[in-house]
Amino acid sequence: xxxxxxxxxxxHRIPYPPDKGDKIRSWRLLxxxxxxxxxxxxxxxxxxxxxxxxxxxxxVCASTTLIALNPQVGKAKSLSGYLTGEPLSMTYxxxxxxxxxxxxxxxxxxxxxxxxxxxxxxxxxxxxPGRKRIIDFCDADSEKWRQYAQDTAPPLRWIYEREGRxxxxxxxxxANWTDASFAITPAEAALFNxxxxxxxxxxxxxxxxxxxxxxxxxxxxxxxxxxxxxVGAMDYRANVEAxxxxxxxxxxxxxxxAPDARFAIVGANPVRQIRVLDGxxxxxxxxxxxxxxxxxGQAKTVVAPLRVARGIxxxxxxxxxxxxxxxxxxxxxxxxxxxxxxxxxxxxxADAMAQEILALLDDxxxxxxxxAAARRMVCEHxxxxxxxxxxxxxxxxxAYSSSSMEPSEKLASSA
Numbered sequence: 001x002x003x004x005x006x007x008x009x010x011x012h013r014i015p016y017p018p019d020k021g022d023k024i025r026s027w028r029l030l031x032x033x034x035x036x037x038x039x040x041x042x043x044x045x046x047x048x049x050x051x052x053x054x055x056x057x058x059x060v061c062a063s064t065t066l067i068a069l070n071p072q073v074g075k076a077k078s079l080s081g082y083l084t085g086e087p088l089s090m091t092y093x094x095x096x097x098x099x100x101x102x103x104x105x106x107x108x109x110x111x112x113x114x115x116x117x118x119x120x121x122x123x124x125x126x127x128x129p130g131r132k133r134i135i136d137f138c139d140a141d142s143e144k145w146r147q148y149a150q151d152t153a154p155p156l157r158w159i160y161e162r163e164g165r166x167x168x169x170x171x172x173x174x175a176n177w178t179d180a181s182f183a184i185t186p187a188e189a190a191l192f193n194x195x196x197x198x199x200x201x202x203x204x205x206x207x208x209x210x211x212x213x214x215x216x217x218x219x220x221x222x223x224x225x226x227x228x229x230x231v232g233a234m235d236y237r238a239n240v241e242a243x244x245x246x247x248x249x250x251x252x253x254x255x256x257x258a259p260d261a262r263f264a265i266v267g268a269n270p271v272r273q274i275r276v277l278d279g280x281x282x283x284x285x286x287x288x289x290x291x292x293x294x295x296x297g298q299a300k301t302v303v304a305p306l307r308v309a310r311g312i313x314x315x316x317x318x319x320x321x322x323x324x325x326x327x328x329x330x331x332x333x334x335x336x337x338x339x340x341x342x343x344x345x346x347x348x349x350a351d352a353m354a355q356e357i358l359a360l361l362d363d364x365x366x367x368x369x370x371x372a373a374a375r376r377m378v379c380e381h382x383x384x385x386x387x388x389x390x391x392x393x394x395x396x397x398x399a400y401s402s403s404s405m406e407p408s409e410k411l412a413s414s415a
Contacts, residue, residue, distance in 0.1 A: 004038040006062065008105050010123060011043040011116040012093055014066060016053045019268070020233045021314050025138055025184070025207055026116045031060065032388045033114065033395075038062035040105045042098065044069040065101045069093070087167040088159075089141065093119040112395055117141075118167070121174045132179040134394055137202065139184060139310035140191040142168035147308045148237075172197050180394035184311040185335030205391050206335075207312045208384035213293075214321035216375065220294035226264035226284065227361060228254070229299040231292050231315045234270035234285075238308045242332075246305040246353075247277050253354035255281060258361055266295045296322045300367060301360045304332035305353065311335060317382055320344070320374035325367045327356045337381045343373040 015026035033039050042065040045051055057064045078092035102123040106113070112132040113124045121135055142164045149160035175181045175192060176199045183189040183204045192202035230246060232239035243265050251263055261282065265274060268288035278285035289295065296302060302319035309331040316336065319326050320343070327345045340346040345360070347353035360367050 004036065004062075005111045006108055007033065007037045007039055008102070008108075008110050008113040008124070009033065009039050009041050009061075009116070010102065010114070010120040011041070012119050014043050014045045014050045014053065014057075015041075015116070016057055017050075020236075021311075022117070022138060024314055025136070028208070028384055029114075029116065029136065029388070029391065032384075032391070034060055037111075040108065040110075041065065042067070042101050042105060044093065044095075044098070046071055046074075063105070065105070067095060067097050067101065069095070081166075085166070087163055087170055089119050089163065089167055090122060090170060094122065099123055114395075115178075118171050118174055121178070125174075125177065127177070132395070133177070134180045134182075134391075135174060135178045136182045136391075137171065137175075137184075137188075137192070138182075140168075140171065140188055141310070142171055143191055144308065144310050151308070168195070169197075175200055175202055182391065182394075187335050188311055203390065203394070205389075206382065206387045207314060207317065208382045208387045209314075209317045209321045209378050210384065211321050211375070211379055214296075214318050216297065216321075216323040216371070218293070218297075220291070220297045225262070225298045226295065227258075227261045227300045228263045228303055228357060229295050229301075229319075230263075230265050230267075230303050230305070231295065231319070232267045234265065234267040234274050234287075238306055239267065240271055240273055241308070242304070242306040243274055243277075245307065245350075246303060247281070247283055249350040250303075250305065250353050250357075251281060251283065253351060254357050254361075257358050261361060264295060264299075266292055292318070293322065296324055299324060301325045301327055301357055303353070303357070304328035306332040309334060316344075317378055320371075321378045321382075323368075323371035323375040325360050325370040326374065327353055327360070329353075338377060343370065343377045345370070 009030055011026045015023050015030050018024040018027040039061045040063045041057060041061040045066050046069045054066050074092045078088040081088040081091040106128060110131050115121050115135045118137055124133055145160045146164035149157045149164060152160055172195050181202045183202050185206060186204055189202045189204040192198060230243055254261055264284045266286045266289055270285050270287055274285055277283045296319055302324045304313055304316050304326060306329055312335050313332050316326055316328055316332060327347060329348050330346050333344060333346055338344045345356045347356045
């Protein structure tokens with residue numbers, strides 16, 4: 001052991017590579033903690049390909065425990081929540097193997113136990129003397145299920161309503177027994193803090209952007225250019241719904257006035273609903289790409305047409321860091337320190353979004369002006385070191401500089 005104080009870090013998904021929203025945040029937090037602590041990592045792996053990153057994490061952490069989680073088995077196992085009266089999310093992530101591993105790690109002389117996501121808090125609910133228990137909720141997941149219920153017909157609506165209700169109770173109970181808890185934005189923290197049963201305030205720290213990596217002045221090579229780009233993991237429901245809505249409701253309006261425009265959906269694991277759009281109406285679906293920056297760099301505008309969005313949209317911050325004009329729904333911009341019309345364009349209706357895109361496609365000066373303002377905003381408010389200081393205060397740790405992070409660690413986040 002290095003002589004550093006030891007802590008436990010639990011995550012519902014392996015935090016490397018940082019190729020999607022929650023993994024960007026959990027990786028940055030984990031990497032940050034390893035500068036001060038000997039971190040014992042335990043997490044689930046729901047994609048067998050990610051086991052290949054185990055050696056890298058073992059080189060970063062004091063110990064690394066990776067436990068396979070089969071999504072289909074997890075879904076079947078989650079049904080036990082109907083018998084126990086628990087949220088299905090909790091029983092989905094319940095594992096005897098994980099509990100045994102965590103119990104072994106908790107026997108070590110830890111100074112703190114850090115949990116990423118509410119579903120992992122069940123493994124450290126029993127308090128042990130002499131150590132802090134801290135949770136990063138990231139988002140209020142219960143609110144996501146409540147929003148899904150509003151847009152879904154029975155019987156799924158009833159399932160989503162139940163999950164939202166029971167998960168909100170569980171989140172509140174967890175926040176009450178932890179020493180400190182965090183959300184990703186002030187607005188997300190407020191969702192917790194407005195609950196009557198909450199006894200301790202939930203604080204917040206925001207995601208950041210590596211502005212050296214997402215730098216518009218770098219050369220990113222040649223790719224088939226797209227005028228308009230949407231970036232996101234394309235097996236995530238909110239992204240699938242957003243891309244489909246844009247392709248069906250907004251993009252035809254754009255093509256009426258700009259028939260030569262091209263739209264690219266850039267992101268891993270596109271479901272069939274997205275794949276069938278490829279080649280239609282000048283739409284391309286890329287699937288996984290090694291680096292999203294060339295697509296962002298060559299786009300004239302980036303869109304974030306999400307109808308349901310929790311926390312902070314990394315895809316929006318990264319596009320803004322690349323000095324790209326972004327046209328987003330108000331949902332996608334929630335929680336961001338942005339000013340509509342100055343560093344981002346907000347449009348919730350299809351015709352309004354199409355009009356904003358067309359105006360930007362026709363005005364290069366406006367694109368450059370809006371993009372420059374967007375990057376300034378990100379550099380002023382969304383640097384990782386500044387944000388992680390909030391977490392340091394809860395742990396009593398000193399901040400460090402992450403400028404020495406290896407290039408291999410800086411991966412395109414949303415592909």
